[in-house]
Amino acid sequence: MTAVATAPPRARRRFTGSVGLLALPIAAWLVFFFIVPFGLILWYSFGEKPSLYVTHSNDVLSLARYVEALDPAFLTTFWRTTQIAIVGTALCLLIGFPIAYWMAVKLSPRARGIVLALVLVPYWTNFLVRTIGWQITLSPEGFLSDFLNGIGVLNGPLQVLYTQQAVQLGVVYNYLPLMILPLYVALERMDHRLLEASRDLGGNWWSSFWRVTIPLALPGIMSGLLLVFVPLMGDYITPSVLGGASGSMVGQMVAGQFQRAQNWALGSAMAICLMLAILLVVILFGVLFKLIGVALARFRHLGDLDRAGAIS
């Protein structure tokens, strides 16, 4: 009996001991092609562009590129980027939550699978091509412009393309699936009987929503916000296709330094600033959510006390 009981763990240990090593190649790959390159631009950001034909030099180390990066033009674009990203993330949540809720709670399991596939299809369509679809739609000589003129809503060509509003629409569209998917997963995992219980116990729609649905969906909301906000801050395609001069974002400025100006030192400093800003906002969001969580718990606790007091 003891032999039977002890044999499997020993065998498993022997097997899994070597299994751990299987993670080494990917770790080496990511360190060599992801971490080290990032370290390289971090190093370049302390250097300079010595002459017209040289992209970078680290002979003199200074923080001068960061000072240069944070000039008014960059800060204006940076502020616009942050604005677009925060408004875009919030809109994705507001638009995406009811969709995810509808999919996870209201649909039958069979319909759920089909609708999920329908959400995934545009998501897997080429990002650039989808954005060009909006460019066609919003262009002054496009069909939407003609249609709006035809029904008399608009007088003259549609003037939305190459503005900040066009970029805002584009990013909400492009990142909406990244919000819907984690929300859907969280809401689908939720035990629906909890909602019924809440209703049976006298909770109205509003209180069940705030005290059952939202707390259970919170992990999904948080990963959705992260998945939308972080890539949105660094978006380069959407503003290039829809933004023009008045709707440009930081990603384009970073790209410009590497592709046109050939100033790798300054471009690196801009990229590092972008990463730091994203990190800062994510940390702020994290703290904010922790506070909301504490407040929700407090609120719930107070509510319970209140009810207890009312009963006694």
Place this chain on the structure above:
Amino acid sequence: MTTTVDRPTERAAETRDEPVARKHRTPLGDVVLGIWGVAGLLFLFFPVLVIVAYSFNTGRQLQSWDGFGLDSYANAFNNPTIVATIQVSLMAAAGSAVVSTILGSFAGVALARRGGRWAVWLVALLGLAMVTPEIVNAVSLLPWFVTLGADWGLSIFNLGQVRLVIAHSLFACAVVTFIVRARMAGLNESLEEAAADLGAPPVQRFWTITFPLMRPAVISGALLSFTLSLDNTVLSSFVSVAGSTPWPVYVFASLRSTLRPEIAAMSTVMLLLTLAVLALVAIVLSRASRKTGDGSGLAQTLAGG
């Protein structure tokens, strides 16, 4: 005694009442929610449908509709530049799929079978690779490839195809890892243990037991890496070298001049290819979950669950 008798009847009365009450109360909310959901789906499909519709435009400019016809498809397939970019894209996608699948499958097995302190770090590294804005990856890979290729004399890193495969694999190998991990975590180790008890050496155990179990995840991971690589624009436009321009970079570059209907036509063809691949993924995953009764769905995996 009376209470125990009473309570069931009370509850029965409630449950009998409830559906009626709910039927009265919910329709409006449900209808609004349903309309919102359907409108959301239409919103998501809208620009895709626009592209497909405009691929039949016979005009010279994509934005201004001229007439309906298949000219743009013929023009696209007769344009040697476009065909060359498609070839570059398909080859890079295949290469990236191979690299990401090998790296990701190993890592997925390792994570599912053996946690530990390093696992947290690996997951953090993979997560970081997935969430870092592409533009930052792109601008850091470009100088690194130049350093490796020009300064250190490793000429393999001057090849456009090699650069594309490496760049595309960074995100894709993380996706494959999470898919394989989700699959392996849903299966218990008893079969492997049984094989071990019966004296099978580790390598044989892997090929006869472990690999067949993880095969659906490996196949879908490979197919997803393939489509991810086909779609990649930002990384490609930084690391690709003249002579090996992939399709999305060609499209992106032609935005600066004029967009012609050929672009929409070839994009529609590529969309159909992506859809076919996705359908394969769905079939492989659903067959696998039906066989083992494990429902680690695609959305769950994609959402990082």
